[in-house]
Amino acid sequence: MPELDRRLRTLSRHARGWAAELRPYALELDLDPDVVFRLRDAPAFTCAAHLQIPAAFNPAPLVLAGERFHLTAVLERVVFCEEIARGDLGMMLALPGASMSGVLVGAIGDRAQQEWFYGRLLDRPTWTFFALTEPGGGTDAGGLRTRAIELADGSGWSLTGRKRYISNALRASVGVVFLRTGDGPLDLGAALVDTATAGFTTAHVPTLGVRGAQLGELTLEEVPVAAHQLLGRHVSPLRRGSWGWQRTFNLMRPTVAAMAVGLAQAACDHVREHRRALRPVERDVLARVEGEVEAVRRLTRLAAVEVDSDSSNGHLASAAKLRATRLAARVTRWALRSFGPGARLDQPLLDKFDRDAGALEYMEGTGNVQRLAVASAMERGAFDGYARVSDRDATREDR
Ligand SMILES: Cc1cc2nc3c(=O)[nH]c(=O)nc-3n(C[C@H](O)[C@H](O)[C@H](O)COP(=O)(O)OP(=O)(O)OC[C@H]3O[C@@H](n4cnc5c(N)ncnc54)[C@H](O)[C@@H]3O)c2cc1C
CATH class of the missing domain: 2.40.110.10 (Butyryl-CoA Dehydrogenase, subunit A, domain 2)
Structure with a gap:
């Protein structure tokens, strides 16, 4: 599992701080999507707006502690997106930026198309x-x-x-x-x-x-x-249609998995913060759940490293997306239940987390699509080298 180096730890730390600034607007955004337009000065907004613009087109990238970030590497995006989604998944998805179309333009756009597209993004915050x-x-x-x-x-x-x-x-x-x-x-x-x-x-x-x-x-x-x-x-012509969207999905699925990890972690944070008087057995359950979140975080980062080295290799990304979205759905529901029968009304943020988790299932291919991808990769032996990792990380429910 790739440990984050100092550079990525810096990015992670800053993104966590930016996400904390967005959190107070999470429920408001859920009611009124235009709230995002009021957040133009938030660092996460500015960062997302310029995310994924390659160095050749963006001479003024994000600089943190003397390090330059274009967030063109999948592992960088995974680190950023996990933290922003930990603040609020809805907000993460509402921010401007290149997102999936940026990946496609980067993969199959010619120089003039890339200049035009990235130029629009640099000119002003663009969705x-x-x-x-x-x-x-x-x-x-x-x-x-x-x-x-x-x-x-x-x-x-x-x-x-x-x-x-x-x-x-x-x-x-x-x-x-x-x-x-x-x-x-x-x-x-x-x-x-x-x-x-x-x-x-x-x-x-x-x-x-x-x-x-x-x-x-x-x-x-x-x-x-x-x-x-x-x-x-x-x-x-072989590269213009399905090749383009499959390559885009390979490169974006670890990011969706990271968002799911961020959401699951946010639910754990909420339980830890708002259920202070946890009984010993509840503390044990929380620790176990956080252990599962950590395991899927590792899988997600591994998937990011894999597609960063070869973007045709999407099997780990599919496994990570499948595992992470199931985890987010299960952990947000568990967190909600841990506040008792009135939780949906008493804990509106948790209610929102639970609703948000359901949507992740459909983004960039449903669970069934990922299962088919994982099964076909297993058949051709693509997971053989990872057998021990997946055994160790498998949650009780997944086994
Ligand atoms: C929050 C969110 C954001 C989204 N953003 C975008 C976006 O920006 N751009 C975009 O293009 N789309 C987007 N989508 C759409 C998303 O990609 C689709 O919802 C997804 O691909 C599933 O398609 P569908 O909803 O038409 O379901 P269907 O394809 O009709 O599938 C319905 C069910 O049947 C199952 N199924 C279908 N075929 C098979 C099969 N061969 N084998 C096994 N099971 C199968 C599926 O797993 C699913 O459970 C978004 C969806 C959500 C929820």
Whole structure:
């Protein structure tokens, strides 16, 4: 398990402090997603806004204790996101920044597209969206129906379709839309889209958890897309569609796992802080639960190191996401129960944590998708070297 070096410990410490500043707004954001606009001066806001912009495009990165951070490495993002989510998961998801679309643009955008995209982010706090899921079902992403039709004069494309459950859909001003140009598997691709373009509309999709993320539905009606907006023009068609979203998921899943770890830790913190008179048996349970959180934190960091060294290697990221989201759901529910039958009313923050934990299951692939990925990796022996780690870290319920 990778121990954090001094540099990452510095990042972790600062992020924890920033998260503490956000916590007082957590319940308010749950009721009113616009609260995030009032937090523009918060360090976490500024940091997230510039997160993931590569050094080649961002000459003024975050500097902490003399160390420079671009947060382009997955392990850096895992450290940052865990701490901010420990403050509030809804807030973590409500912050501006490159997020998933940034990963895709970094992976398959050409130099001009990257300059344009990162330039927008550096110019002002910018929310972005990553539109893959459609009303027909998100798991079967390859069956997407959003269609780009080439204009007769060859000047570009016209995009028509619907996307659903898109994070920050209502705040975003730019993002990526996955599309198809024909019926074959190589006809899948993605385009950079400005939300101010004619034919692009959004509608709010109310949710029970992570309400700060303000999920939305996008409707695209003959949205004009110029040829230079299509991502991956300079790479093989094999890399433009499913390769792009799979690579993005590999690189982002450890971050989702880290958010789940942060949420589980926040629930433990809440019990420790607000249930001071714990009986010995309750103290033991809390210690055991925190031990489980630590084990999954280790797995998550290991997954981050793995994809940092080879982004095609997503099996540990899937295992971490699966384990962490189950843990967050179980720990937040346990924390709630430990306050007795009136807890949902008496402890509104814990009630929110529990609702938020449910949403993690769906982000970047459901538990079933991760199980399938883990099973196929096991079949080809990809986990053989990690057998002892997973045995040791397995929680009672997971075994
Ligand atoms: C908080 C949140 C944020 C999100 N943000 C985004 C975003 O920014 N961009 C985006 O594109 N999407 C986003 N999503 C959508 C998310 O990716 C989808 O919800 C997810 O992919 C599942 O798709 P679905 O909801 O259509 O469920 P379905 O795909 O219809 O699946 C329903 C159930 O069937 C199971 N299932 C489906 N197929 C199989 C199979 N072959 N084998 C076994 N089980 C299967 C699933 O595991 C699930 O339990 C977000 C969702 C949430 C909750």
